[in-house]
Amino acid sequence: xxxxxxxxxxxxxxxxxxxxxxxxxxxxxxxxxxxxxxxxxxxxxxxxxxxxxxxxxxxxxxxxxxxxxxxx
Amino acid sequence: xxxxxxxxxxxxxxxxxxxxxxxxxxxxxxxxxxxxxxxxxxxxxxxxxxxxxxxxxxxxxxxxxxxxxxxxxxxxxxxxxxxxxxxxxxxxxxxxxxxxxxxxxxxxxxxxxxxxxxxxxxxxxxxxxxxxxxxxxxxxxxxxxxxxxxxxxxxxxx
Numbered sequence: 592x593x594x595x596x597x598x599x600x601x602x603x604x605x606x607x608x609x610x611x612x613x614x615x616x617x618x619x620x621x622x623x624x625x626x627x628x629x630x631x632x633x634x635x636x637x638x639x640x641x642x643x644x645x646x647x648x649x650x651x652x653x654x655x656x657x658x659x660x661x662x663x
Numbered sequence: 664x665x666x667x668x669x670x671x672x673x674x675x676x677x678x679x680x681x682x683x684x685x686x687x688x689x690x691x692x693x694x695x696x697x698x699x700x701x702x703x704x705x706x707x708x709x710x711x712x713x714x715x716x717x718x719x720x721x722x723x724x725x726x727x728x729x730x731x732x733x734x735x736x737x738x739x740x741x742x743x744x745x746x747x748x749x750x751x752x753x754x755x756x757x758x759x760x761x762x763x764x765x766x767x768x769x770x771x772x773x774x775x776x777x778x779x780x781x782x783x784x785x786x787x788x789x790x791x792x793x794x795x796x797x798x799x800x801x802x803x804x805x806x807x808x809x810x811x812x813x814x815x816x817x818x819x820x821x
Binding site for chain 1: 686687689690692693694695760761762763767768771774775
């Protein structure tokens, strides 16, 4: 199943907190599309997602933000 | 891979320092680190079940102190407190800029499974019982147990 998480309006540390909590809720194999801003979130959210054992499939510009696609 | 561990000693009971402690704690827990928060002295006020003022304790002095200190809604700002109005103004500013408030940070800490522990000695002095603290407090311990838990952890004192 595909899910979307928009953290473009969030700030540290909630960018990380919301991402982690959302990924925990998903089933194995689910896809999560995270919309985020450049800077701290773009630099660190994909990195910490990988450290938690999830797979980053794609990082791409999306409208005026970025999209990070993660597979649980 | 072994998780990096952080132990945060929350000694202070000021609003801004509580925000700092919970920001670091939730940020660390959300980025794959194992976090323990040890609350002692003024820090215990953050964990009281009653968020406002209440005369916790048995003796007159303890009741008096606890009433004066209050709970998480009464935490003063460490500068420019202005009789307690500033923390409310600050919370308003945090909301306006969409930054997590102290209440949201504490709820996130619970959701992230951050281990909350309370200092037995400080609770004795202030006559705070286990039942006076939020249910999420996992243990009431002394300094040697805390140091055992923190053996391979980085320790922060706030």
